[in-house]
Amino acid sequence: MNFKHELAAILYEILGQEMEAKELELLIEKPKNQNHGDLAFPCFTLAKLKRKAPQIIAQELSEKIQSPYFEKVEVVGAYLNVFLNKKLAAENVLAEINSKQGAYGSLNIGNNRNITIDMSSPNIAKPFSMGHLRSTVIGNSIALIAEKCGYQPIRINHIGDWGTQFGKLITAYKLWGDAEKVRQNPIKELLTLYIKFHDEAETNPELIDQGRSWFKRLEDADQEALELWQWFRDESLKEFSRIYELMNVHFDSFAGEAFYNEKMDRIVQLLEEKNLLVESNQAQVVELLEQDLPPCLIKKSDGATLYATRDLAAALYRKENYDFDLSLYVVGNEQSLHFKQLIAVLSKMGYEWAEKMVHIPFGMMLKDGKKMSTRKGKVVLLEEVLDESINMARNNIEEKNPNLVNKDEVAKQVGVGAVMFHDLKNFRMNDIEFSLEEMLRFEGETGPYVQYTYARACSILRKAGYQSGTLPKALDSDWEKEWKVITLLMEFPNTIKRSFEQYDPSQVAKYIIDLGQAFNKYYGEVKILEENLEREARLALVSSVTTVLKEGLRLLGIEAPAEM
RNA sequence: GUCCCGAUAGCUCAGCAGGAUAGAGCAACAGUUUCCUAAACUGUAGGUCGGAGGUUCGAAUCCUCUUCGGGACGCCA
Numbered sequence: 001m002n003f004k005h006e007l008a009a010i011l012y013e014i015l016g017q018e019m020e021a022k023e024l025e026l027l028i029e030k031p032k033n034q035n036h037g038d039l040a041f042p043c044f045t046l047a048k049l050k051r052k053a054p055q056i057i058a059q060e061l062s063e064k065i066q067s068p069y070f071e072k073v074e075v076v077g078a079y080l081n082v083f084l085n086k087k088l089a090a091e092n093v094l095a096e097i098n099s100k101q102g103a104y105g106s107l108n109i110g111n112n113r114n115i116t117i118d119m120s121s122p123n124i125a126k127p128f129s130m131g132h133l134r135s136t137v138i139g140n141s142i143a144l145i146a147e148k149c150g151y152q153p154i155r156i157n158h159i160g161d162w163g164t165q166f167g168k169l170i171t172a173y174k175l176w177g178d179a180e181k182v183r184q185n186p187i188k189e190l191l192t193l194y195i196k197f198h199d200e201a202e203t204n205p206e207l208i209d210q211g212r213s214w215f216k217r218l219e220d221a222d223q224e225a226l227e228l229w230q231w232f233r234d235e236s237l238k239e240f241s242r243i244y245e246l247m248n249v250h251f252d253s254f255a256g257e258a259f260y261n262e263k264m265d266r267i268v269q270l271l272e273e274k275n276l277l278v279e280s281n282q283a284q285v286v287e288l289l290e291q292d293l294p295p296c297l298i299k300k301s302d303g304a305t306l307y308a309t310r311d312l313a314a315a316l317y318r319k320e321n322y323d324f325d326l327s328l329y330v331v332g333n334e335q336s337l338h339f340k341q342l343i344a345v346l347s348k349m350g351y352e353w354a355e356k357m358v359h360i361p362f363g364m365m366l367k368d369g370k371k372m373s374t375r376k377g378k379v380v381l382l383e384e385v386l387d388e389s390i391n392m393a394r395n396n397i398e399e400k401n402p403n404l405v406n407k408d409e410v411a412k413q414v415g416v417g418a419v420m421f422h423d424l425k426n427f428r429m430n431d432i433e434f435s436l437e438e439m440l441r442f443e444g445e446t447g448p449y450v451q452y453t454y455a456r457a458c459s460i461l462r463k464a465g466y467q468s469g470t471l472p473k474a475l476d477s478d479w480e481k482e483w484k485v486i487t488l489l490m491e492f493p494n495t496i497k498r499s500f501e502q503y504d505p506s507q508v509a510k511y512i513i514d515l516g517q518a519f520n521k522y523y524g525e526v527k528i529l530e531e532n533l534e535r536e537a538r539l540a541l542v543s544s545v546t547t548v549l550k551e552g553l554r555l556l557g558i559e560a561p562a563e564m
Numbered sequence: 565g566u567c568c569c570g571a572u573a574g575c576u577c578a579g580c581a582g583g584a585u586a587g588a589g590c591a592a593c594a595g596u597u598u599c600c601u602a603a604a605c606u607g608u609a610g611g612u613c614g615g616a617g618g619u620u621c622g623a624a625u626c627c628u629c630u631u632c633g634g635g636a637c638g639c640c641a
Contacts, residue, residue, distance in 0.1 A: 300639045444589040524605040
């Protein structure tokens with residue numbers, strides 16, 4: 001039931017041709033202050049149109065509005081404040097949630113079409129750092145929200161397993177590496193070599209050339225280079241999969257940059273055929289003057305390919321293999337120019353689907369106000385943070401609920417949930433200063449707060465022996481104390497829609513915090529289990545809250561333990 | 565130099581398709597457990613919404629300029 005729509009229709013009826021119903025609906029707003037009712041209609045715009053004082057218009061309208069949906073209409077200044085029929089609204093939303101359960105809030109914007117999501121995409125042979133958390137967690141949540149909106153999400157881990165960095169790594173390994181050490185502790189050892197390479201290169205620039213030449217050998221399928229590369233790659237993926245498992249993130253494709261190695265000739269050829277490739281300082285570029293962008297580098301002067309070349313091949317491959325309706329790239333803000341160029345080149349090539357590609361940027365994870373750099377060894381390992389968080393959750397359980405049966409499982413859900421929620425709760429463009437203390441906070445606006453609220457609500461339902469899906473015919477309540485919670489429950493579908501349209505999981509995160517706060521307040525002032533006439537109504541409300549909190553957490557990729 | 569982001573309470577952030585007294589959390593202080601999990605709840609205190617103009621009946625929200633911070637700008641990815 002859409003009350004806003006209803007009000008707009010009634011106003012349209014009263015006003016006649018004055019304004020379109022759609023325009024009227026856009027003017028209707030939700031008052032911040034609950035004393036001002038549930039819907040408000042400011043009459044300033046009409047006042048101008050009718051050349052009449054807004055207060056008078058509000059007064060006239062208020063006298064004409066009659067609807068079973070609205071129990072009261074007040075005039076405050078130029079505002080028409082409308083109060084919903086609480087009983088009707090409450091019973092309506094509770095019935096809907098009860099019948100749809102987890103499917104409440106699902107939409108069909110996507111019409112089952114494919115949406116590819118380029119996410120996570122770490123560079124192998126480097127540790128999985130906090131920096132990679134963002135793309136992984138934001139991408140995963142957008143995939144889940146897209147699915148909720150009727151799309152088929154295809155999660156693609158475009159792993160960085162190709163490029164000059166591997167030439168550098170091979171160079172370092174050949175110079176200083178020890179096979180036994182690498183076998184024992186692969187990522188750590190490879191990272192040490194990588195850092196050493198950059199330290200040495202500062203005084204010995206010749207190393208950089210060696211790195212480039214090893215990469216060239218890799219591209220030319222040199223046996224030794226390929227074997228080392230394969231080895232580094234396998235070891236890295238083994239470590240990454242452990243972390244993905246911990247966060248419950250899974251991929252439909254691991255086609256990384258190397259995958260496109262033999263697909264790049266075609267791109268270069270296509271560019272040549274379309275006369276887009278020009279030589280510039282021995283390199284091959286596509287000029288993007290009319291788009292007001294710097295040229296896009298396709299081939300280096302030594303003939304080796306670049307990031308953009310591989311991304312062009314990948315875009316084409318994805319269109320041909322997944323026939324995406326939308327293609328999202330959840331990649332840091334610092335790569336904005338790269339994606340603008342990528343899309344511009346594809347447009348120049350005549351692919352109109354280029355405009356269906358969307359870069360979804362996000363701010364950086366900073367350390368001491370600066371970018372974390374693998375090269376300088378300034379990294380924080382995600383796995384260490386997750387382990388510490390799980391440990392802390394475990395200690396909390398020991399202290400607060402020592403009789404819990406599946407402590408380890410719950411500690412994992414809460415610990416990992418805390419870290420993921422922390423990354424998702426704020427608008428993605430904001431930079432985040434890394435703070436372990438902040439990340440491992442379990443109180444206030446945090447993942448564990450929402451999980452805890454959910455667990456308490458579940459506990460009530462258990463004690464009451466409540467069976468979900470058994471909504472009584474008559475719910476006896478005036479819904480006064482429940483009203484804030486009810487209005488939030490009604491907002492859930494709209495929140496999902498906005499969250500998808502803006503590719504912004506933080507809207508869902510904020511929503512479940514709001515719902516949690518409203519419910520905890522209610523929990524504090526009302527004895528839900530008390531035996532009286534309204535008990536059934538209260539339990540129906542609690543049941544709906546659990547359904548929506550759990551679904552909200554799920555859309556963020558976070559689990560909801562029934563006890564903690 | 566050009567371009568892209570950001571700036572709101574001591575700290576972290578909401579609010580930004582313009583609207584009624586600018587909201588949370590953390591930290592501080594004062595309370596709440598004979599009662600459904602206190603990872604919770606209640607209350608107090610805390611703000612010239614970076615600055616200056618402009619548009620408007622009305623601006624934290626839109627436009628212009630400006631200051632500060634971060635980032636990107638051809639052979640890394």
